[in-house]
Amino acid sequence: MNQQRTGAHGGMETSFGFQDVSDGEKQSRVNDVFHRVAKRYDVMNDLMSGGLHRVWKDSMIAWLAPSKTARWKVLDVAGGTGDVAFRIVEASNRNAHATVLDINGSMLAVGRDRAENKGLIDNTEFVEADAEELPFEDASFEAYTIAFGIRNVPHIDRALEEAFRVLKPGGRFLCLEFSEVELPILDKIYDAWSFNAIPNIGKAVTGDADSYQYLVESIRKFPRQGDFAEMIRSAGFERVTWRNFTGGIAALHSGWKL
């Protein structure tokens, strides 16, 4: 579980993949990973997941069901190259306005170019900031989404508290993240794929196996479904539930600010 603990020298430690590092070091190493992979991020997502991330993201948007009539303001945190935000805007018949927030300018630059190319720039905005310290007023958004982002954040509890703060009463929190595989044979296949194939594909496509080794390890350190649901409840959310996708390779958690 990705929990903070006091390290040998009294400072706060967390995990960077399977290594124990200080909080500050985790964020700067995560930032290095995404600066390095930004330009190949989208193609690697398709290769690593066999395109499954698209199906999972589509299911996330279906569960969110953005209004097609009201002008929802949606915040997509750790939004990277904009995949989730673009789907929300399109599902709302271009009524929604999506703010893509990410700590990494290289990922956001790719996202901004994609928004221009897709003709979605008027419905999107790109903000470079930290999920743990959102630069928005309380009660600003109808929905908060985060996909494959929260496991990279050093203090998950702070990110969840910020999510709760910026949502309007009645607002929806949705988090898509890699999770605990709950099917006995699939877990073996998934392990072999993750620890052998993914770093090698990463090396072949980007010349960088280490970044993909981190991605695989960070998935294993993330809390399992029930533990993460408890963290969401602790941040103040109600009616917290989750759905597994593909046997638990990914899970979609939902909560409401009531």
Ligand SMILES: C[S@@+](CC[C@H](N)C(=O)[O-])C[C@H]1O[C@@H](n2cnc3c(N)ncnc32)[C@H](O)[C@@H]1O
């Ligand atoms: C695996 S990518 C996910 C991108 C996108 N949501 C998607 O599903 O394709 C993880 C993203 O989390 C961002 N990230 C990491 N730490 C963050 C933080 N503290 N605050 C905001 N974004 C962060 C990274 O820069 C990266 O763009």
